[in-house]
Amino acid sequence: MYFLIFLIAAVLAGFYFYYKSRPETAKIFPAEWEGLLQEHVRFYRNLPKEKQPEFRKRILQFLGETYIDGVETEITDLDKLLIACSAVIPVFGFTEWHYFNLTGVLLYPDYFDEDMQFADTDKDRNIGGLVGSGRFERKMILSRRALRQGFDNTTDKSNTGIHEFVHLIDKMDGSTDGIPEDLLGHQYVIPWVNLMHKSMEEINDDESDIRKYGGTSQAEFFAVVSEYFFERPDLLKNKHPELFEMLQSCFYPKA
Template identity: 65%
Template sequence: MLYLVIFGLILLLIFYSISRIGKKKVAPFPQQWHPLLLERVLFYRNLSKERQEVFQKRMMQFLSEVYIDGVQLELRELDKILIAASAVIPVFGFEEWYYTNLSGVLLYPDHFNGDLEFDKKGKSRNIAGLVGTGRFEKQMILSRKALYHGFMNSSDKSNTAIHEFVHLIDKIDDFTDGIPERLLQQQYTIPWLKLIHREMEAINKNRSDIRKYGGINEAEFFAVASEYFFERPDLLEKKHPELYKMLAQCFKQEPGI
């Protein structure tokens, strides 16, 4: 009998040890971040006090799992705040979400080009953010300038960081194709594609207020429409009710309500 008890305790100890592998301690939320979030992040400001506390915990969980590095810049608290907020906003409707396809975020001072050059010598520096591939797999690269701008103007319907995190959500099934299989139930896939193509056609014929970049392909449409959804949900619902309804189903939330 004693041997069985000892054996059971050993199994429990092994199970506990395995369950702790890879789990990092989540730091407490710095209270000085709260006024910065209120000032900079409209989504957060529109939440109730209780939901703001949930948002804070989700931010800290994200920061415990993903590293953020500055490239030729010194990281500021605000950099971490806005990146973490951008990660939480699109998945806030889910009780738990882990960006399993992201290990780190590299923050550049300014826009960059396809060779990841951001100084004045680099040509065609027009990229504000991207989700890495190849040797940059599981990396996101963001321009600090674009990151700040996304939270500075709440009426322009665009936010680079949210755009890139939506690409990551889309890519969880290994395909960045505008069909977020983890979010969209199978029976909605065909109606979603029909809706995307109808809206893309309107964009490309200059008959839509959705940003023109959304007309490039299905993946970019999903990311651009999601920016609009989180930045100006009231306007999207008014001008594109069917798209608003579909995105609300995808993200399991209605921002501002």
């Protein structure tokens, strides 16, 4: 327990020194990364060829602005790419986006518990990611297992990395409340809130295929339905056309 707290503190200190002397964003996308994207990221594979260079550019931008470090695990190229893709996918519809409320990502090897422990088998370890607060403000913690499962399973409508970055997007207006004011036009706020409450009632009444976690709060609903939108857009459009149209306007305002 104390060792892990010390280790996390040391990593956070590393964030500070990194930001004092971080290098410029890399200009060249490594050739071997293209194969990793094609193999693991369906969103990228499905992009028109002419948009893929912009996606790669946005990955480099994110990695140049955000520190990623492992807690008792080494960071691989695939880890970096999947974290960056989780960040880029929800905001790819915007010409420019910076996560000003994020300085770094901590990657754990496995799921963790509320005390951020992952090695104690007597604990209930079921958390795959979270956006930090308090001493972890402007940090994100992700489980490598959850991160990779989110991209490898393309049928379950879930993606932990996207989920947590949607929370960050929601939080950018100062409140994590499921109402992303930075994305929604003013005229859409009340319709979105009404649609959100209606959909949450359907979830809690077992009348929806949206993951049950989405019925626990407005913030979790927005994150869960956003996972659905990016993982299974055709299915969401078919089963929940109003939600699809609202999220389409939210994430692709110029579409």
